[in-house]
Ligand SMILES: [Zn+2]
């Protein structure tokens with residue numbers, strides 16, 4: 001909420017962005033940086049990295065989505081996620097949430113493909129197909 005903005009009593013509508021930010025590795029420790037663009041602090045080594053990706057910003061500005069309330073197709077026009085957009089037809093506020101990024105990995109035992117949300121660091125994963133536990137590092 002920015003200063004001077006009037007608070008109105010309408011439910012916030014949400015849509016999920018279709019455009020994923022790039023997965024960027026920390027230049028210091030090579031671990032995965034938190035997703036998104038802008039200034040990010042590496043959760044593994046505390047390095048502060050300015051993550052910029054012009055192509056993603058451009059796609060975000062041009063991203064089209066349908067208003068969840070009236071189905072009008074809107075152009076986002078904002079070069080960051082989450083973004084707040086007002087529908088030009090029903091004037092509801094819509095929050096365009098960042099896309100939930102999933103990375104495909106393969107189980108080392110049975111080669112079953114698994115889709116995981118990337119998170120910085122290592123963690124243990126149990127394969128739902130063969131029940132094998134293995135370690136994943138992003
Ligand atoms: Zn780092």
Ligand SMILES: [Zn+2]
Nearest residue numbers: 067070087090
């Ligand atoms: Zn609308």
Ligand SMILES: [Zn+2]
Nearest residue numbers: 107110127130
């Ligand atoms: Zn498996």
